[in-house]
Amino acid sequence: MTEHDPDAASSPTVSRAGDRIHLVHHQGNRPPHWLTELAGRLSPARPGEAVVVVGAPLHEDGAEALCTWLAPSLDSIRDAQVRLLTLVMSAGALESGGHPSAAALICERWGLDVLAAAGTALVTSDGTLFSPDLPGASGGWWHFSPGAEARRVNSHLPLPDWELAVRRLGRQTVAGHVVEPVPAGLAVRPAGPAPVIAHTRPHTIPPERDRPQLILASAQVPAAVLAVVMGALPKPVRAALRLVTLDGQPLLRLGEELADLLDGDVQVAVGAPVAPAGTTPDGASAGDAAVELWMTDLRGRPSWRPFARTAVCSPESVTRATSVRAPRVTEWQAPANCSELMDSEDCKAVVTPAGLWLGPRDVEPPLLALFRPPTAEAVAVDLGVPGRPLADCLWPGLDTLLGRLEPDVLERVVVHAYGDLGTEDRERLLEFSARHRFSMAS
Incomplete structure (x- = not known):
């Protein structure tokens, strides 16, 4: 529904x-899909x-112009006894050239409390x-109330249940490693000089409501350091926490x-957090805070999105009874629903840290499949x-999988075949390899 569509x-x-x-x-009469999805x-x-x-x-007169165009909507909002307006707009709380911010003008003229971002406005x-709050840059969400000074609230809202426990730890040094709260949870990096990305990147990763992240500058952080950090958290927060590394x-x-x-x-x-291109369209004043996990090379360049997103490692004391200790994939984004890959009651597909297994x-x-580490x-x-x-039922599933993979993923596929391969199996694998152009493990 279009509320205001001027001639200009x-x-x-x-x-x-x-x-x-x-x-x-x-x-235009219809807002773009990305904007309606964001509003949804x-x-x-x-x-x-x-x-x-x-x-x-x-443009330069953006705050005044926005008030003009929003006037009918803001009138109806005020008449509906609305107390708080959330303005999802980058720099909506920021003064420019000595002129009041859009949030300040709306607050003053319509008598509304306004919540707005000083930096980039994103929605997870x-x-x-x-709203990422980087060192030396404007950011965070600010609350404007009629007749009062604007106050900074936080970089993200609403506050998740784990927020207080994480902030209680504060910034500290543990065995030569700096630990500090960031919007997504906690960041850990070696003390002393470090690349700029180690300081800034953790502040740009959006939070998740259900769990904090323990963001590592690299996978080389000693386990003993992380044990001290996690041990200081309440048990429910510690159990929900997930380790993620910037180097992938x-x-x-x-x-x-x-x-x-x-x-x-x-x-x-599994993988490093990467912001996909196009999350904030050119010129837009609001954007998507999406972050995806990608495998990255030694130069930090994304290569492919792992099917596994989260794996759980259990202590030896728990797995000793079964004599089997392997990580369990608990979250995944397979290229096809695993149950759809196998149109058979005899075979199944399982997501592994390094890819996918098809078998009886x-x-x-x-264990070789479960323990194989993911690589870029x-x-x-x-x-x-x-x-x-x-088993004969594996071939249709393998054909379906390979047919659904993106070309940049398919070119990285390496097939590992176990068991007794007969002549027909070898010929079929060679035929599949030639048709889909994947590699065979030696």
């Missing part, structure tokens, strides 16, 4: 995306509150507001060492189990 071609359009949710976008994460507005999401760029996948190197071995020291499960991320339904993946260079596809011939 350069003027923005104000649309309504829901009850008390308003969108400012380029001239903030819907519905809570009683007594309203939301304005600004998707169009504003679960609807959390995020495998964390499984570190996770096992840490699990033994803490005598409890430890969650580790009555057995578990071989290879996507491991494991077939079958030692001591048994490859």
Whole structure:
């Protein structure tokens, strides 16, 4: 529904995306899909509150112009007895050239409390507001109230349940490593000189409501240091926490060492956090805080998105009874639903840290497949189990998988075949390799 659509071609359009949710976008009757999707994460507005999401760029007189274009909407918001307006707009709380911010003008003229970002205004996948607060730069969300000074609230809202426990730790040094709270949880880096990215990148990773992250500058941080940090957290927060590293190197071995020291499960991320291109369209005043896990090379360049997102490492005391100790993948984003890969009651597909395993339904993946660390260079596809011939039901699933992979992922596939391969199996693998152009493990 379009609320205001003036004649001037350069003027923005104000649309309504829901009850008390308003969108400012380029001239036209329909807001772009990315903007409505962003607004959908903030819907519905809570009683007594309203939301304005600004998707169009504003010029030098942006604050005044925005007030002009929003006037009908702001009048209706005020008449509806709204107490708080959330202005999702980059620099909405920032004065410019001696002129009041958009948030300050709206607060003064309409008598509303306004929540706005001093830096980039982002929305996470679960609807959390995020504005990175980098050293030496404006950021964070600010609260404006009529007749009062604006006050900084936080870099992200609402505050997750784990926030207080993390902030209580404060900034400290543990065995030559600096530990400090960041929006997503805690960051750990070696004390002393470090690349700029080690200081700034942890502040740009958006938080998750359900769990804090322990962000490591590299996978070389000693497990004993992390055990001290995690041991200082309340047990529920410690159990929810996930390790993630900026260099993208495998964390499984570190996770096992840490699990033994803490005598409890430890969650580790597979891959490094990378912000995908296009999360904030050119010129837009609001954006997506999406971060995806990618395998990265030694120069930090993304190569492919691992199917596994989170693996759990258990302590030896827990796994001693079964004599099997292997990480368990608990979150994944496979290229196809694993159950769809196998149109058979005899075979199954399982996501592993390094890729995917296809095999008989009555057995578990071989330990070699479960322990293989993920790498930037290879996507491991494991077939079958030692001591048994490859089942006929594996071939349709393998064909489906390879047909759904993106070209940049397919070129990294390395197939590991276990068990007794007959002449027909070898010929079929060679035929698949030629058709789909993947590599075979030697």
